[in-house]
Amino acid sequence: MPARTRSHxxxxxxxxxxRDGLRSMTLGRSLWLVIAIKLxxxxxxxxxxxxxxxxxxxxxxxxxxxxxxxxxxxxxxxxSHSGGAQDD
Amino acid sequence: xxxxxDLTMVNWARAQFALTALYHWIFVPxxxxxxxxxxxxxxxxxxxxxxxxxxxTRFWMRLFAVNFAIGVATGIILEFEFGTNWSNYSWMVGDIxxxxxxxxxxxxxxxxxxxxxxxxxxxDRVSRRFxxxxxxxxxxxxxxxxxxxxxxxxWMQHPVGQQFNPDKxxxxxxxxxxxxxxxxxxxxxxxTTSSSMVLAAMFIISISSWYLLKGRHQVMAxxxxxxxxxxxxxxxxxxxxxxxxxxxxVAQKQPMKLAACEGLCRGxxxxxLIAFGIFNGDKKIGDDNxxxxxxxxxxxxxxxxxxxxxxxxxxxxxxxxxxxxAQGVMGAGEKIAMGKKALAALADYKAKSxxxxxxxxxxxxAIFEANQKYLGYGYLExxxxxxxxxxxxxxxxxxxxxxxxLFPLVALAFLVFAWRDTLADHKWLxxxxxxxxxxxxxxxxxxxxVAEVGRQPWAIQxxxxxxxxxxxxxxxxxxxxxxxxxxxxxxLLIAEVGIMLKQIAIGPEEG
Numbered sequence: 001m002p003a004r005t006r007s008h009x010x011x012x013x014x015x016x017x018x019r020d021g022l023r024s025m026t027l028g029r030s031l032w033l034v035i036a037i038k039l040x041x042x043x044x045x046x047x048x049x050x051x052x053x054x055x056x057x058x059x060x061x062x063x064x065x066x067x068x069x070x071x072x073x074x075x076x077x078x079x080s081h082s083g084g085a086q087d088d
Numbered sequence: 089x090x091x092x093x094d095l096t097m098v099n100w101a102r103a104q105f106a107l108t109a110l111y112h113w114i115f116v117p118x119x120x121x122x123x124x125x126x127x128x129x130x131x132x133x134x135x136x137x138x139x140x141x142x143x144x145t146r147f148w149m150r151l152f153a154v155n156f157a158i159g160v161a162t163g164i165i166l167e168f169e170f171g172t173n174w175s176n177y178s179w180m181v182g183d184i185x186x187x188x189x190x191x192x193x194x195x196x197x198x199x200x201x202x203x204x205x206x207x208x209x210x211x212d213r214v215s216r217r218f219x220x221x222x223x224x225x226x227x228x229x230x231x232x233x234x235x236x237x238x239x240x241x242x243w244m245q246h247p248v249g250q251q252f253n254p255d256k257x258x259x260x261x262x263x264x265x266x267x268x269x270x271x272x273x274x275x276x277x278x279x280t281t282s283s284s285m286v287l288a289a290m291f292i293i294s295i296s297s298w299y300l301l302k303g304r305h306q307v308m309a310x311x312x313x314x315x316x317x318x319x320x321x322x323x324x325x326x327x328x329x330x331x332x333x334x335x336x337x338v339a340q341k342q343p344m345k346l347a348a349c350e351g352l353c354r355g356x357x358x359x360x361l362i363a364f365g366i367f368n369g370d371k372k373i374g375d376d377n378x379x380x381x382x383x384x385x386x387x388x389x390x391x392x393x394x395x396x397x398x399x400x401x402x403x404x405x406x407x408x409x410x411x412x413x414a415q416g417v418m419g420a421g422e423k424i425a426m427g428k429k430a431l432a433a434l435a436d437y438k439a440k441s442x443x444x445x446x447x448x449x450x451x452x453x454a455i456f457e458a459n460q461k462y463l464g465y466g467y468l469e470x471x472x473x474x475x476x477x478x479x480x481x482x483x484x485x486x487x488x489x490x491x492x493x494l495f496p497l498v499a500l501a502f503l504v505f506a507w508r509d510t511l512a513d514h515k516w517l518x519x520x521x522x523x524x525x526x527x528x529x530x531x532x533x534x535x536x537x538v539a540e541v542g543r544q545p546w547a548i549q550x551x552x553x554x555x556x557x558x559x560x561x562x563x564x565x566x567x568x569x570x571x572x573x574x575x576x577x578x579x580l581l582i583a584e585v586g587i588m589l590k591q592i593a594i595g596p597e598e599g
Binding site: 018022024027030031041047051053054066067070072073074 | 150153154157158160161164165168169171172173175176178179180205208209213214254255256257258431434435438556559560561568569572576580583587591
């Protein structure tokens with residue numbers, strides 16, 4: 001059997017292995033549904049609406065981010081238990 | 089930029105991280121540990137060809153799948169929190185954590201995409217040998233992928249193999265080997281993985297005990313217990329050894345944490361180990377009140393555990409806060425002075441670099457480098473701020489140790505009675521067995537509380553306190569996501585428990 005046909009056959013067998021395995025799932029279907037819902041919530045809602053990359057969204061370059069963090073390090077906010085909003 | 093640090097924000101961000109991490113850690117240790125036991129069950133089936141072992145293996149694989157499906161990706165939320173709530177920290181450690189976390193991601197993906205599929209779908213579809221190999225590879229792969237996140241955590245406790253770059257405000261990795269093989273890193277990995285094996289074995293013992301109490305699936309339950317109790321016993325004895333290694337590393341690298349965990353307020357030679365005690369709530373650092381209102385101590389053992397010498401001096405919280413020159417212990421006050429010098433020099437370096445004053449910048453950098461070892465202390469207001477919450481560290485540590493001592497005894501009892509085939513006659517042990525999983529989970533959580541609360545106020549030991557590691561956000565923003573997570577995690581947990589209980593009620597497939 002030529003090498004190309006052999007590798008083609010191996011590829012087809014792998015695809016079939018996964019296809020048949022996925023088709024024969026019973027509990028697995030429910031679990032995949034749970035995983036899918038969870039990923040949608042995590043990436044589609046949480047990440048998108050609630051967890052922006054703080055530095056990534058406010059600065060355009062690495063140097064700007066570095067300067068901002070360095071400023072935070074060298075001029076740390078004064079301590080207070082206020083709990084109010086930040087002066088941005 | 090004059091700002092007011094919102095300590096409430098820091099505390100909400102910490103609470104949110106703790107909530108997420110503790111929730112994530114429900115699934116991780118079970119995944120890490122149970123894969124080894126499943127691989128062993130599978131090996132018995134491979135060797136004997138006995139269909140009962142196949143049913144047993146498939147049953148525990150099914151519960152593993154439920155746990156894995158609910159737990160997968162919950163760790164990603166921690167990474168979101170880094171970027172949003174802890175952006176200063178996230179920026180500063182990007183170079184150190186980037187490589188280990190990328191390796192973990194890639195490794196986990198390839199393991200999951202290949203061997204997981206073969207393990208679950210491979211029955212009668214691939215050769216028996218390759219199928220067994222895949223099951224073992226799942227165990228090896230999941231545990232190896234845990235290496236990297238533990239290396240990252242260990243680096244925060246003992247930041248070695250790095251150099252601070254003042255131009256980029258980043259810790260840059262200078263020695264990968266030093267980061268991966270630091271004593272804290274090695275002991276953290278061995279202690280975490282071995283205790284995960286205990287937890288997984290207790291999970292099997294709990295469910296099997298319930299089956300035996302209900303008179304269901306008795307052959308499977310007894311066989312499951314025989315193997316699980318061997319794993320639980322050997323692993324829990326190993327946990328005691330790795331726990332000792334871990335405590336030794338803490339004594340050498342984070343002595344304040346050890347002192348807090350042991351309630352050792354005033355250092356002493358030939359220090360005793362408190363086996364059990366009630367911490368004095370009125371105790372303040374440096375006062376003359378006794379740290380414990382009641383205690384059962386073992387003389388000189390703490391000195392041996394900390395320094396491998398029964399007579400050695402173990403510094404207490406007071407020594408490290410106020411200093412003890414006679415014992416060569418530098419106080420936090422002196423470190424604060426050095427930290428402030430480092431911070432002033434860093435600001436000076438930045439200003440002179442911007443002004444093009446290369447000579448001045450170089451001089452400032454030299455001062456910074458001479459004092460940067462205690463950079464984080466520069467943010468502390470008073471020496472007492474360098475101490476972690478002592479009572480919480482003390483109780484978490486002691487209850488963890490008490491539970492850790494219980495596990496080998498219970499495992500041994502199960503092993504002996506299972507070997508004699510008299511488990512059904514010892515209903516008290518089976519009842520105790522049903523709660524062992526929950527006790528193991530509590531021990532794990534306590535272990536993480538010891539690791540993380542015990543190292544406060546630091547995000548990175550001695551270099552960055554949590555109050556500076558955080559983002560410039562309002563408390564309200566973090567509060568919202570805290571309660572959102574609480575709701576989400578509760579729903580997911582109910583889903584998991586529901587699916588898991590249903591699968592346990594169904595039991596193994598009938599042969």
